[in-house]
Amino acid sequence: MPVKVSVIVPVYNPGPYIEDCIASMLRQSLPPDEFEVIFVDDGSTDGTPARLDALAAEHPHIQVIHQENSGWSGKPRNVGIEASRGEFVMFVDNDDYLGDSALERMYEYGVANKADVVVGKMAGKGRPVPVELFRRNHPHATVENAPLIDSLTPHKMLRRAFLDRTGLRFPEGRRRLEDHVFVTEAYLRADNVSVLSDYVCYYHVKRDDASNAGFQRFDPVGYFKNLREALDVVERYTEPGPLRDRLLRRWLRVEMVDRMSGRRLLALPDDYRRDLFQEIRGVILERFGPGVAAGLRPGQRIVAALLREDRYDELVAHAEWESGIAPKAAPTAAEWRDGGLRVEFTAEYHSAGRPLTFAAEGTGAPADGVPRDLDEAIAWLGAAAVNGFEKATADLILRDRATSASFLHRAELTRSRVPAEDGRIRLVLRATATVDPAAxxxxxxxxxGLWDMYVRVGLGGWSKDCRLGPAPRHDRPAPPAGVIAGRVVLPYWTKQHENFSLDVDRASKSLGLTALTPEDAAVSGDGLLSLALPLYVADRTDVRLRWTGTASGGSARTPLQEAATLTPADGNGSLLRTGLPLSAMQGAVWRPELCLAPQAKTPRFLALPLALRVSRSGDVEVSGPPVPGPVRRLLRTVRRIAGAARRRMTPTDETRRT
Structure with missing residues (x-):
């Protein structure tokens, strides 16, 4: 069959970190005869070449190309392009991995939308990845209508005919930002770019030893020389004006201003950050007109101005102040409603552990202004927050703890100006977001898995993330587990930091089922069992009961499985109903196990602390859990010892005991 996708993986001394990459290739849902994997070994000196050769010998759709070390990833990727036979090529780094259906989904999406470039949703495991770009699917994206420029890593799928038609290849040699040059030109020359956001296609991984190429300290002179080549691409394919300024702003913001801000700057040695300062200042003076910085957030504009004006000491002072600014978000209510978990929370920015306060009115920073000192910079930022408060935002983010895949949920907001001391005010966001486990x-x-809740707070010059929580123990929302869309979803508080999270299909003891008593159950004369459960359901939900029986003589009976239903009850509880096959249950004690998600690949049965004693005549008695054998033996021993002790008591002892 024709090869649909060629996956190109440049390889250099990955050690064991390549195993996740290999495993993800072998798990792809696309049939092996429809894609190929080309590992280009760039002169590895560890055991990887032999590992890959053995892999290729076992799997016909995998091949390995060995070459002398070229110094960086550009040449191995180009070699892979020339060797590829696929309609599309996909670039993957040797310490990252793909979602199991990534190739199939991205290929079909690219074909359906006639895309030259397909950008699949990314998850960053210890590494930052774009979030706003993947808010929704975008079948026809451009640099004008979508934030494509936020994603410049090479981990995309590109049509091979497009690469050949344009002659687009990676810059080679020992250099930085070769992916910026390649991807920027691809965006600007493609007939169509499609963004796939409803499935995590690519997992971008920070190695435990932090030895990924992107985490190594770089030579500022060489780095910003390479960065200028990416700026050249923008200027080559755009006209002067707002679009060009917006694209160039990406490098000013991410590669320059963010590096010279807050804790990121303070973590660097002084001599190294001074070198960065001078190189960045040179690029700003040389390449960026006033329209580029004008579109930055207020705090970023201040940093850019301090760079441009050669005010290093003030820049460091600003970073020291800014490093203490962080949002906090606390849940105030959470309840199940109409099949979704409705979460209410408040959010505001703090400084040094206290709510940040602002002057009620003030004058913001001019677009091209430079503050006289730190106090004026702080005043400008405060005024920007107050003046722009009606545009403040808060998004609830669900993040998979295992993979770091993140999904945004827009919150409805009420914006409150709360009086504080000395005539100042606090800017408090009161938000409501609904999480539908089915979507x-x-x-x-x-x-x-476990899903952690974060909040992204956009206010004035800041857009930062924080965990949702903690909340005072006496006032914590504690909704029950819900059975929604074939999944058991338990909202809970983490033990260590007391933040709000979701447990999906993992919890057992925390569901509240172990607290059931015989009073929660009722059996009608015709054998209909009703059981009140502390579980939320939105509507009728199918579940299953499994019964394990023991006859009066101790012999095991054949297990029984019966269909059951959950229906909403008063409050957030539910009522389980099922018919009992009494004729098959007579003369035995039956212990129930409940499966709340019978359609799961591996159904999970949870033991209920009840027992049904069915007589030979069909009478049913509901009792609590039977005492386990070891416990019964222990109780017998305790009673025997106590009896012997009483028999040995003297009258005085007996009197004292009485």
């Missing part, structure tokens, strides 16, 4: 993962159901 919360970009339109797909939440998969099994």
């Amino acid at each position: 919360a993962a970009g339109g797909a159901p939440l998969h099994t």
Whole structure:
């Protein structure tokens, strides 16, 4: 069959970190005869070449190309392009990995939308990845209508005919930002770019040893020389004006201003950050007109101005102040409603552990202004927050703890100016967001695992993330587990930091089922069992009961499985109903196990602390859990010892005991 996708993986001394990459290639849903994997070994000196050769010998759709070390990833990727046979090529780094259906989904999406470039949703495991770009699917994206420029890593799928038609290849040699040059030109020359956001296609991984190429300290002179080549591409394919300024702003913001801000700057040695300062200042003076910085957030404009004006000491002072600014978000209510978890929370910015306060009125920074000192910079930022408060935002973010895949949920906001001391005010966001477990993962159901809740707070010059929580113990919302879309979703508080999270299809003891008593159950004369459960359901939900029976003589009876239903009850509880096959249950004690998601690949049965004693005549008695054998033996021993002790008591002892 024709090869649909060629996956190109440049390889250099990855050690064991390549195993996740290899495993993800072998798990792809695209049939092996429809894609190929080309590992280009760039002169590795560890055991990787032999590992890859053995892999290729076992799998016909995998090949390995060995070459002398070229110094960086550009040449190996180009060699892979020339060797590829696929309609599309996909670039993957050797310490990252793909989602199991990534190739199939991206290929079909690219074909359906006649795309030259397909950008698949990314998750960053210890590494930053774009979030806003993947808010929704975007079949026809451009640099004008979508924030494509936020994603410049090479981990995309590109049509091979497009690469050949344009002659587009990676810059080679030992250099930085070769992917920026390649991807920027691809965006600007493609007939169509498609963004796939409803499935995590690519997992961008920070190695435990932090030895990914992108985490190594770089030579500022060489780095910003390479950065200028990416700026050249923008200027080559755009006209002067707002679009060009907006694209150039990406490098000013990410590669320059953000590096010279807050804790990121303070973590660097002074001599190194001075070198960065001078190189960045040179690029700003040389390449960026006033329209580029004008579109930055107020705090970023201040940093850019301090760079341009050669005010290093003030820049460091600003970073020291800014490093203490962080949002905090606390949940105030959470309840199940109409099949979704409705979460209410407040959010505001703090400084040094206290709510940040602002002058009620003030004059913001001019677009090209430079503050006289730190106090004026702080005043400008405060005024920008107050003046722009009606545009402040808060998004609830669900993040898979295992993969770091993140999904945004827009919150409805009420913006409150709360009086504070000395006539100042606090800017407080009161937000409500609803998480639908059936569609919360970009339109797909939440998969099994732990999901942490974050809040992204946009206010004035800041846009920062924080965990949702903690909340005072006496006032914490504590909704029950819900059975939604074939999944058991338990809202809970983490033990260590007391933040709000979701457990999907993992919890058992925390569901509240172990607290059931015989009073929660009723059996009608015709054998209908009703059981009140502390579980939320939005409507009728099918579940299953499994019964394990023991006859009066101790012999095991054949297990029974019966269909059951959950229906909403008063409050957030539910009522389980099922018919008992009494004729098959007579003369035995039966212990129930409940499966709340019978359609799961691996159904999970949870033991209920009840027992049904069915007589030979069909009478049913509901009792609590039977005492386990070891406990019964222990109780017998305790009673025997106590009896012997009483028999040995003297009258005085007996009197004292009485």
